[in-house]
Amino acid sequence: MKELKARILRDGRCLPGGILKVDNFINHQMDPILMKSMAVEFVRRFARTDINKIITVEASGIAPAIMVGYLLELPVVFAKKKQPSTMENILVTEVFSFTKQQSYKICVSKDYLKPGDKVLFIDDFLANGNAGKGIIDLVEQAGAELVGMGFLIEKSFQKGGDLLRSTGIHIESLARIESLDNCEIKFKD
Numbered sequence: 001m002k003e004l005k006a007r008i009l010r011d012g013r014c015l016p017g018g019i020l021k022v023d024n025f026i027n028h029q030m031d032p033i034l035m036k037s038m039a040v041e042f043v044r045r046f047a048r049t050d051i052n053k054i055i056t057v058e059a060s061g062i063a064p065a066i067m068v069g070y071l072l073e074l075p076v077v078f079a080k081k082k083q084p085s086t087m088e089n090i091l092v093t094e095v096f097s098f099t100k101q102q103s104y105k106i107c108v109s110k111d112y113l114k115p116g117d118k119v120l121f122i123d124d125f126l127a128n129g130n131a132g133k134g135i136i137d138l139v140e141q142a143g144a145e146l147v148g149m150g151f152l153i154e155k156s157f158q159k160g161g162d163l164l165r166s167t168g169i170h171i172e173s174l175a176r177i178e179s180l181d182n183c184e185i186k187f188k189d
């Protein structure tokens with residue numbers, strides 16, 4: 001998506017270790033106009049998909065997910081990283097964070113992810129695909145169906161894209177980064 005790539009070039013910053021900092025418009029300060037344009041693009045790309053619910057993981061996935069849910073007029077559920085003591089009837093899975101080199105649990109209530117749901121997963125980054133794998137597991141546990149996964153930014157030099165595409169699920173990324181070597185941002189297409 002042209003507009004996102006231009007914004008990454010303008011405001012994104014490379015950090016050592018292949019990290020792209022986009023906290024000026026996605027991860028900390030957020031640009032709702034761009035967020036809306038990105039959601040419109042997801043709606044276009046998943047136009048032929050039968051969806052009844054959007055799912056994401058807190059925290060950074062929530063903004064793009066709710067924009068998509070707003071446009072499609074569908075409910076948005078976010079998997080929680082801390083299990084609230086008041087939450088019963090939950091599905092839990094473990095996610096390994098490559099960046100933080102540790103595992104954490106994500107959970108969702110069975111009230112909000114049910115058999116028969118046709119779920120679209122939206123997230124900010126596709127890196128190693130661990131959050132995506134966790135969502136695949138939660139959706140399976142619920143007896144629901146994952147009908148697509150949409151990411152704002154895919155770091156194609158990490159293994160998540162290949163891993164998730166090998167499942168056959170419809171994956172869309174709005175900007176695919178081929179390399180951040182020498183702190184130079186190179187897009188794949």
Ligand code: G4P
Nearest residue numbers: 019020058059060097098099125126127128129130131160
């Ligand atoms: P994965 O989900 O693709 O496996 O990601 P990985 O374990 O590699 O990364 C863990 C966290 O770091 C995720 O957010 C992911 O979105 C984020 N991340 C990965 N690469 C980058 C990057 O280049 N730039 C930025 N800004 N983030 C990156 P998280 O821990 O779930 O954080 P949050 O959603 O609470 O913000």
